[in-house]
Amino acid sequence: MPHSLINRLDFWFDFASTYSYPAAMRIAQMAQERDVAIRYRPFLLGPIFADQGWRNSPFNIFPNKGKYMWRDMARICATHDLAFSKPDPFPQNSLLASRVTLALSEELRPEFVRAVYAAEFGAGKAIAERSILAEILSGLGQNASAVLEKAGQDGVKVKLKSESEEARRLGLFGSPSFVTEDGELFWGHDRLHAALDWASGASTPGKVP
Amino acid sequence: MPHSLINRLDFWFDFASTYSYPAAMRIAQMAQERDVAIRYRPFLLGPIFADQGWRNSPFNIFPNKGKYMWRDMARICATHDLAFSKPDPFPQNSLLASRVTLALSEELRPEFVRAVYAAEFGAGKAIAERSILAEILSGLGQNASAVLEKAGQDGVKVKLKSESEEARRLGLFGSPSFVTEDGELFWGHDRLHAALDWASGASTPGKVP
Numbered sequence: 001m002p003h004s005l006i007n008r009l010d011f012w013f014d015f016a017s018t019y020s021y022p023a024a025m026r027i028a029q030m031a032q033e034r035d036v037a038i039r040y041r042p043f044l045l046g047p048i049f050a051d052q053g054w055r056n057s058p059f060n061i062f063p064n065k066g067k068y069m070w071r072d073m074a075r076i077c078a079t080h081d082l083a084f085s086k087p088d089p090f091p092q093n094s095l096l097a098s099r100v101t102l103a104l105s106e107e108l109r110p111e112f113v114r115a116v117y118a119a120e121f122g123a124g125k126a127i128a129e130r131s132i133l134a135e136i137l138s139g140l141g142q143n144a145s146a147v148l149e150k151a152g153q154d155g156v157k158v159k160l161k162s163e164s165e166e167a168r169r170l171g172l173f174g175s176p177s178f179v180t181e182d183g184e185l186f187w188g189h190d191r192l193h194a195a196l197d198w199a200s201g202a203s204t205p206g207k208v209p
Numbered sequence: 210m211p212h213s214l215i216n217r218l219d220f221w222f223d224f225a226s227t228y229s230y231p232a233a234m235r236i237a238q239m240a241q242e243r244d245v246a247i248r249y250r251p252f253l254l255g256p257i258f259a260d261q262g263w264r265n266s267p268f269n270i271f272p273n274k275g276k277y278m279w280r281d282m283a284r285i286c287a288t289h290d291l292a293f294s295k296p297d298p299f300p301q302n303s304l305l306a307s308r309v310t311l312a313l314s315e316e317l318r319p320e321f322v323r324a325v326y327a328a329e330f331g332a333g334k335a336i337a338e339r340s341i342l343a344e345i346l347s348g349l350g351q352n353a354s355a356v357l358e359k360a361g362q363d364g365v366k367v368k369l370k371s372e373s374e375e376a377r378r379l380g381l382f383g384s385p386s387f388v389t390e391d392g393e394l395f396w397g398h399d400r401l402h403a404a405l406d407w408a409s410g411a412s413t414p415g416k417v418p
Contacts, residue, residue: 052271062261064382068396075403078417173273187277190399194284208287 006037009199010179012167013113014045015094016057017175018073019189021121024113024176025082027192034200040109042098043167044160045175057091073121076189085124092120093128095160099151100133102159104142111140215246218408219388221376222322223254224303225266226384227278228398230330231285233322233385236401243409249318251307252376253369254384266300282330285398294333301329302337304369305360309342311368312360313351320349 011027013020031038049058059066070086077084097116101109115136119125125132130148137144150156170179178186178195186195197203220236222229240247258267268275279295286293306325310318324345328334334341339357346353359365379388387395387404395404406412 062382064380067380068382068394071394072396072400074417075412079412171273171276173271173277185277185280187281188399190397191281203284203288208283 006035007199007201008037008039008181009195010039010041012041012043012170012172012175012177012179014043014175015097015116015120015127016091017045018059018069018121019076020176021073021117022076022080022082023189023192024117026080027196028110028114030192030196034196034202036196036199038110040101040106040113041163041167042094042101042113042160043164043172043175044094044098045167045172046094047164048168048173060090077121083118083122085122087120087124087126089126092126095128096130096151097127097133098160099156100137100147102163103147103151103156108140108142112136115140215244216408216410217246217248217390218404219248219250221250221252221379221381221384221386221388223252223384224306224325224329224336225300226254227268227282227330228285229385230282230326231289231291232398232401233326234291235289236405237319237323239401239405243405243411245405245408247319249310249315249322250372250376251303251310251322251369252381252384253303253307253373254376254381255303256373257377257382269299286330292327292331294331296329296333296335298335301335304337305339306336306342307369308360308365309346309356311372312356312362312365317349317351321345324349 009031011023013024027038049055054061057066059069074084076082101112101116104112116127116133119132119136120127127133127136134144134148137147167177170177171185172187174187176187176189176192178191178199180186180195180199184195184198186192186198194203218240220232222233236247258264263270266275268278283293285291310321310325313321325336325342328341328345329336336342336345343353343357346356376386379386380394381396383396385396385398385401387400387408389395389404389408393404393407395401395407403412
């Protein structure tokens, strides 16, 4: 089937986000089962949070919500047989990992994104660090130095900025977020199913007023 | 089976909460299918929000989150064949409806709770108003004046206060919340399934570290 006939879903994520981890680990398989093509779109949630006065993760700002989230994550990861570990510090700075993603070809992104999330929340690694990202890239058979160099160039920096601006324009306020071709927004790992159903035409948009 | 042998789940809710509407409309049937007994526990989320500096619904404070929530609610209600309408003003003051719930016997609460949520988010009615609650009570065959009088007495006022303090002690930060007998907390309509599975022993708590 030519690509243009396949339904598409945009997967927007910030690498600092906990609930984006199970979403990233599951989305490719689930999308394949529904013939939906995923576009991996890293963005920076920090500036959007800063707009609403948050200079830290809401899970750190609101302790009860944070305590709940870590427990909820443990349950979700157990349900989906995903390893689970808390990175230190949390949240991790997601800037470099986002730039590296955009420095890679679209074909390579899914595997890299999964590897970063697995390192961060499966193994508790500090994915903010250049050395950790270099390890991940090497593990995927990439030339780590070359990719990291490209990630530091203006083209990639500008691209991440414009993607983050696009996220704001779309009204995104959390990660993971999913946006369908007809502009329907879904937020959260717990909406992954609904987003894919919508994208594949399996849900009943007509019923929604 | 004697009541003590049935698994129990506490359903904590604030009548102002949008996502508590589908939870309230669905929980009884879902719980019955799993042999779980539900305790209906209204509480006031306002003081908990106030602790974190919120004097309004977070859906009003954060416009993008609010805009998303109303769309998400419309989709959820369409999925579950529930009528959907926005009350004006939003949020509704939930104090009196909560007191009335506690003025009723435990047996009468489920039906009253559903009727209030259906009036509020199904028909868009102002459930903060005494007259609307009187209509609902009459519709359920209750003596509205007598129940409303009891709802204004100290016994009920003190009970709602202590329930709201218990909610804070449990670390609740949103509505709906579900708490199992072994102290497991689930938050949100999208965790209703998981909460009931946990309460009925169908989930695998042993796997969670």
